[in-house]
Amino acid sequence: MILYQKDNSSLTQNNDIRLYTDFEYIPHLHRDFEMVYVLEGSVTAAIEERRFTVKAGEMLLVLSNQIHSYICDGHNKAVVHVFSADNVPAFARAVSGKYCNEPVFECDPDVAGYYMSCCIGKEDRSPYALKSYLYAICSQFLSKCSLTERNDAKSDILHRMLKYVSEHFEENVTLYKMAAELGYETHYLSRVFSRAVGMNIKNYINLYRVDMAKNLLVSTNRSVTEIALACGFQSIRNFNRVFLSEAGVTPQDYRRTAL
Numbered sequence: 001m002i003l004y005q006k007d008n009s010s011l012t013q014n015n016d017i018r019l020y021t022d023f024e025y026i027p028h029l030h031r032d033f034e035m036v037y038v039l040e041g042s043v044t045a046a047i048e049e050r051r052f053t054v055k056a057g058e059m060l061l062v063l064s065n066q067i068h069s070y071i072c073d074g075h076n077k078a079v080v081h082v083f084s085a086d087n088v089p090a091f092a093r094a095v096s097g098k099y100c101n102e103p104v105f106e107c108d109p110d111v112a113g114y115y116m117s118c119c120i121g122k123e124d125r126s127p128y129a130l131k132s133y134l135y136a137i138c139s140q141f142l143s144k145c146s147l148t149e150r151n152d153a154k155s156d157i158l159h160r161m162l163k164y165v166s167e168h169f170e171e172n173v174t175l176y177k178m179a180a181e182l183g184y185e186t187h188y189l190s191r192v193f194s195r196a197v198g199m200n201i202k203n204y205i206n207l208y209r210v211d212m213a214k215n216l217l218v219s220t221n222r223s224v225t226e227i228a229l230a231c232g233f234q235s236i237r238n239f240n241r242v243f244l245s246e247a248g249v250t251p252q253d254y255r256r257t258a259l
Contacts, residue, residue: 001207002067002197004162005030014084015130017119023080024072029162032084033092034062035137037112041076045069045104052104054078059107061141063095065155067196079120087131091138098147105144111136157182158196161189165201169208170232175201209233210246217255224251 008014008030023036023043036043042055047068054060056076062068064085085092107115115133119125164178178201179186193201209231216227228239228251243251 001026001199001204001211002162003028003211004159004166006163006166008032008034008082009159009163012084012086014082015087015125016082018080019077019120020080021075021077022072023070023076023078025070027067027069029065029067029159030082031064031159032082033064033088034068035079035081035083036060036062036070037079037081037107037115039077039079042073043076043078044071044073046071047103052102054104057106057112058104059112059137059141060104061100061138061145062103063098063100064092065159066099067158079116081119083130083134088134088138091135091142094142095147097149099150100141100145100147102145103141105141107137107140111140157184157189157192161193161201165205165208169205169212170230172234173205173232205232206242207246210243213239213243213251214247214254214258217251218258224255227251 003026005028008016009032014032027046036045036054037059038054038056040056042053043060045052045054045060045062045068047062047066052060053073111133115137118129118133160182161178164182165173168177175186175190179189182189190201193204197204199207213227213231216222216230217224220227222230224239225236228236231239233239233242240250243249243254247254249257
């Protein structure tokens with residue numbers, strides 16, 4: 001399943017910097033940029049239909065609206081920095097409507113050292129320092145990686161569809177309602193979604209709802225019926241059937257084994 005990250009799609013005032021050990025992550029999508037700096041080991045990154053190996057000392061930059069995921073190749077340690085376009089507006093304009101053929105690059109040691117000294121372990125980061133080191137890294141990216149024009153129409157449609165699901169999954173979501181709100185023909189939306197995600201929209205919505213339900217089952221004391229209705233299922237019978245099909249266990253068994 002592709003996760004739509006609403007919090008990383010604001011395009012404004014976002015600087016989420018985290019240090020991970022044995023880093024990996026499921027396929028996801030957001031509007032903000034994402035930089036990965038591998039400190040130890042290596043990470044396999046999948047961006048849309050391409051795979052790249054990022055080794056220790058290398059960086060990877062994921063541009064806006066690209067489906068991407070990460071696989072841990074044994075032990076690794078990596079900095080992951082998601083930042084919005086308002087941090088680097090000139091860079092955002094330079095890469096708009098483009099994709100990168102080879103997004104992995106070696107950052108000059110002085111730039112990488114400056115970045116690490118400014119961002120890791122500091123709670124009171126200066127916004128001016130943040131922008132300066134991001135521009136330094138983006139400059140390295142532009143000088144070492146080639147860009148190609150792309151047609152972002154389908155990518156933008158997919159982004160809007162995933163956003164719609166994340167905002168309406170608690171309701172009775174249908175492809176017809178989505179098409180009416182987004183202003184597209186249903187068969188076209190269905191084709192775009194299936195080709196990009198590898199499943200139809202109905203199956204994706206069920207997976208999304210089950211994932212939301214899993215979180216509520218282990219993080220709250222709400223009843224299974226309350227959780228089912230909160231996640232958009234119309235009946236407890238339908239919830240149990242879909243949950244068992246997708247998770248391999250009943251909601252009750254999932255809660256017992258996860259706690």
